[in-house]
Amino acid sequence: MASLITCPHCGVRPKEEFTIRGDASLVRPAPTASDEAWHDYVYVRANPRGRTLEHWQHVAGCRRFLVVERDTFTHEVHSVTDGAAFATENGR
Amino acid sequence: MRYSAFSIVKNALSGNLKWKPQWRQAEPKSHYDVIIVGGGGHGLATAYYLAKEFGIKNVAVLEKGYLGSGNVGRNTTIVRSNYMLPGNEPFYEFSMKLWEGLERELNYNVMLSQRGVIMLYHSDGQRDAYIRRGNAMWMEGVAAELIERDQLRKMIPFLNYDHARYPILGGLLQRRAGTARHDAVAWGYARGADRYGVDIIEHCEVTAIRRENGVVTGVETTRGFIGCNKLALAAAGNTSRVGEMADLKLPIESHVLQAFVTEALKPCIDHVIVYGGGHFYISQSDKGGLVFGAEIDGYTSYAQRGNLATAEHVMEEGVTMIPGLSRVRVLRSWAGVMDMSMDGSPIIDRTPIDNLYLNCGWCYGGFKATPASGYCFAHLIAKNDTHPVARALRLDRFARGYAVDEAGAGPQPNLH
């Protein structure tokens, strides 16, 4: 992972073409949600050792936000999906 | 065994056969007053100050690897107290003062070298930001100097004054800042704590935290269960994993930072120089290697290794700041896993669980904090009360809206 990402739209690309936004498993709370929900959304991270979902933007390519499922210890990438498709599928 | 020139001569004459281990290989006892998770600089310093300053000596430090295998043994050794925000500056200056007496206090030469840290600026805006910072330092009585270009040129002639992409206009200098020998800090504190009876238990990984009626009673480890009255976490880089064992939700991401060393060279770089046109920083170790680094790799990771793209970028910044580095060869690169907090500042605090204490979020700046962090954490554990210089570093600051955001980058750890 740390070297290459396979963008579903552009193919295999070097890491330099991407920027990382962070945890992709977080769901933005409703505006009326509790302070705690908002605090957790903005400040708390599961930060697992192992599989994680992360947003990588293909800034120098298609500029899409991708959801990269990868292992934070082995750096193996399990899947890469389009961020919008992921969000829609997960009912956001 | 006290160290001195005399002891060196005496031992040398008897074939150096009589030196003793610098700390005991302790066997875990069944129960301690305080267990500290993490045998890095902070955990060891905490144990040392707990015993020395607060009289709590029935303490164990549990380290999953060999002592010092974490970030204390892989950082670029810069110590400084040139912070801008009022929540940080008093704390780091407290640390700096402790550094200044540390070697005699520990009877261990940690090679604190106050050679000066200079941070270069490249634009008027950056200069103003450094002036703001310099004045914030002076607010705490910490000397800072603004070095203008001409003076800088005399001081450090080999910088890229004439062809840099971003002109070098000057720098902010803290003369008292510098470097300290990373490993020696861990070893010195370990030896110091050991002398007060602290058990340092290496190769002992904490795998679970046992709680009874909501109160921590001890830890499961790879060497069995060990009970305690108070549990203190100082597991830099692995904080989230250890915290999870007590269901703590933390404002932490683990990120990798790489560092590099060149082949050994005769003395050529006399200061710690920080490039403001990027994140590059460099100093020369006493062995002659140029030790340097720059920004983090940017993604969360628990692997202590970095990627080539970042490494190449670091070199680009290096030759841009010092063109003469071009032919110097880089010997080794390595990486450390750090816990990046959401505002780039550390956390020393109690947790929602009464006898569980937290020390984390040191990002890439916690080496310099080692003495103060240990001291303040020990203070907190012993007295259940935050040390005055660490008041801004509490865990609830995010909820209350008091982030200590030195970079002004907001809650995105890879931007700090």
Next chain:
Amino acid sequence: MIRDHYNRHALDEKLRGAPRPPGANHLAIGHRQAMAMVLATAGEEDAVERLLSSVTEFAVRFSAPGEWLVISENDTPEGLQRCLDALCSGRAHILDQSEARVLFRLSGPSTRRILAKGIGLDLHPIAFAAGASANALCGHIAVNLVRTGEDVFELLAPRSFAESLFDDLMTMGREYDLTAAFAA
């Protein structure tokens, strides 16, 4: 579009002076094409793609899902805009980019080796065949890349980066005596 003293090219300064004869490896700088960005509206991506590929007056470059760069060597920016508006008829938003990008056409036997010095994409014909296009990084600059022939590639770069990219390409081509001039 006709360039004249009234319309400056981003590389006017770089390419000032008498043109040198092109070498075997040559960088031609486009200066009269019209370009537009086509953004398909939601749900119309496939339809727009079909429409775009049904026309031969202009070239279509993939930029992102639902986004294409369209280049015409003959039309004016206004003409291209009209043509695309008519073609897509509400299925897409059309933005004139004629002034926003500079076209670099690299040709010659060493083009792949030259580009490999800046572009991480595998440019072997089995991986990137003639006609393929993509946004990619060249050195530190994001470009749109297309292979228009076995040894011919075009790069579209943002206008503000054009001088930098030009310098970079000339450095990359130094080993192969790369020459440069405005396209005929």
Next chain:
Amino acid sequence: MTAYRLTAGGLVDRSRSLSFSFDGRPLRGFAGDTLASALLANDQLLVGRSFKYHRPRGIVSASASEPNALVTIGSGARSDPNTKATVAELYAGLTARSQNRWPSLGFDIGAMSDLFSPFLGAGFYYKTFMWPAQFWEKLYEPLIRRAAGLGRAVLERDPEIYEKSWAHCDLLVVGGGPTGLMAALTAARAGLRVILADEDFRLGGSLLSETQAINGAPAYVFADRVVAELQALPNVTLLPRTTVFGWYDDNVFGAVERVQKHAAEPLAKLPAERVWRIVARRALLATGAEERPLVFGGNDRPGVMMAGALRTYANRYGVAAGRSVAIFTNGSAGYQAARDLHAKGIAIAAIVDSRAAAEDAAPEGTRVIRSASVVDTRGRRRVSGLVVERSGFEELVACDAVGMSGGWSPVIHLACQRGAKPVWSDQLSAFVAPDVGGGLRIAGSAGGIYTLAGCISDGAAKASAITSDLGFKPAQDVLPQTGEEADPSFTALWYVPGAKAKAFVDFQNDVHAKDLGLALREGFGHVEHAKRYTTSGMATDQGKLSNINAVGILAGMRGVSPADVGVTTFRPFYTPVSFGALAGTARDKHAQPVRKSPLHEWARKHGATFVEAGQWYRSAWFPRAGEKTWRESVDREVLNVRANVGICDVSTLGKIELFGPDAAEFLNRLYCNALLKLPVGKARYGLMLREDGFVYDDGTASRLAEEHFLVTTTTAMAGGVMSHMEYCSQVLWPELKVRFCSVSDQWAQIAIAGPKARGVLQQLVEDDISDAAFPFLAAGTVTLKGGLKARLFRISFSGELAFELAVPAGFGVAVADQLMDVGRAFDICAYGVEALNVLRLEKGLPTHAEFDGRVTPDDAGLGRMVSAHKTDFIGKHLSSRYGLTAADRMQLVGLKSVDREKDIRAGAHLLREGMKPSSLNDQGWVSSACFSPVLGHHIALAFLKSGRERYGERIVVWDKLRDQEVIAEVCDPVFVDPENARMKA
């Protein structure tokens, strides 16, 4: 004379003699030599001094593992310190100098430290030099620093160029010995895209030193044939002189090619070195095995070398390291070396074998001393004899060179760079690579196969397997034939007992066996601790020869197996790589791309001084004849804008165009102020927050049509805001029907500001732009005379009547020229970002100096912009936290020095009069300051605790850094035209 060039043989080109020099001494060698082989041929055995004790040191190896023979090659700005003579290819005119000695290599004052070595054991410095405190920086540290370090870096600008390249392949073969060559050939014949990299300048690896025949011909001929076939294949890239230095995630390899390091006359168009980033579907490690030194007393004496190196010097370079060579071995390799040397006419003084019995054949008439140890060596600057001990008896064996052979270690460095730990093999008595997954396979001696035939077939077999794995059809080839050979064997010997002198483990860092003992005694017995405490394995060779012996010795002392000790972590770089190569072309002005505005040439024509703003160059001010300081120019520009009119290039602002039925809703959620009902044809100032409630960026939003918007961002945040918008639209609200695209590069944008702005502009614009027709904050399309369509916005960052005119980028210069032309009658001037800054400061408008990431809209005095009615926008919820709304927050205020002559400067802090400076008493800070030519004195914007309640208060502006203290009056931040009358005129 002891070392000398053999009269015949070797792969050097005896017809091409090359002159070079060492420490000023002119010498000659042949094409095909390394510096080391040429030095040996000239009997120059002593080449350097060790790190700590400055002991005389000679060449030890013939490879990249060399710890001792480090020299500085070249001179002046082209000096390469710490270069290994053993891999430096000889060229005509090469100049080499020895290092770490003073005044000369032969006589070195530093060698005195050897006398004190008992006091300088491992880690001695941790125990002393602590008193008095201030002596460390002044006395002790400089001494230690000077004593340490090897070569000298000149830190001058490097005249050479470097570059990088990407490469993609099906199979990368690392190492071009028999294994690698066979593997590459097998895969290439099957049609795979193959890259073969070897750090040597000639492909063939150990075949170049081999005396065995392959297919009836000398081994090197076989190598040449394979290379010739590979070279002819279009699907093969051969990379000699290329070291693969790192294995990274996703099977990406870093490699460095020394393109011209060996060239006597380098070509200007080629780089000195080139870094390759190789993306390999599969890779094969065929890096061979390393021979181990033996740890015996006096083993660092010049002339004590690796047995295999002696063999290589004799066979490949036609050089004898001595006339009478003793061999000290624990296995068959020592005998092989002896046989080869003997065959070349070099006398073998004796073979000292640590084993009791062995089947290996010694050359005719050679004395073999079995069950024996070497306990010391004789000689000063080169070895003259060995003290051999056997059954309690010592004897002196005279010799002038020694070959030591301690067994073999597979070279598995690269395979273990990604976290996998090497595994101990009892059978091989070595650490081998674990299974590291399908991407990287290990073959030949790197995999513990030590026969030539075994290597050849293993290379072919592994390549065949990869070939089918990738879906190619492997060719069925007959393997080349080799002669009979026995698998080399040895009996591990970590430490030769009875040492009478220091027995070195790590030669370069002067770590000897006793240091490891000391480390263990002091509690540093873990292999990583031992490394750090003794520095074993930390030198420029990274312990390629020494690490395994250190492990063996620690294991012996701890009474455990080497498996229990383990090895230290392998890390990039396999061998050191220059900064220059890794940086490539991105340096100096090209360190980052430059962005230029479409009006850059226009500004240049008008004499602009440019300033870097992120990647952009922006015009800062436009000096005119007679103006001596920048302030004169800026003051003039400001006054002229306030009195007449000026134009300014604002093309660098980010511009994003949005379309779609939900575009308004989208923007409404993005900005904290209300945008939903923005009328068509209108622009509005907009403020974006981060989700944590602090200001992210400001700009304008204009509605060009019902479903069509244009937003601008600040120059600095253009990229960030674009990404942020993409995040919001793709990730947060994919259901919103909105499409957008950056149009920053399409438009040249010019601000026209000043009371006469309309007058000037109307000369160019066909449409009516009177206040009635085009009121404040109007936005729309206009037609310029001549027909060009342009966009016009009536927005102002100066407080004056102002417009921003956008035209397609290429027309920018022409339009700006026209404005200047028609503007002459209106006394127009060009102004830069400095004047822009003064103008906005006089008007109290915050910019990025104020928006430093810790500021809320209310802090900046923009609290009323935040919509209270919107249910949601980015940053809404967390804005209401206590800390963001507390009454004592710092708020934006204006400052005027009470003594109008005194200036206030940005970065100063604020204190109440009479209060002591301290973090607690800190009242705030000055964010921007300037001289206001309109007011005739300095003004500033500052953040002050509860500032808005404190207008009229006197405050100390405290700039200790520049030793300046000024009393200022706190005031409203708007210094000029608070009623906005001018702007709306």
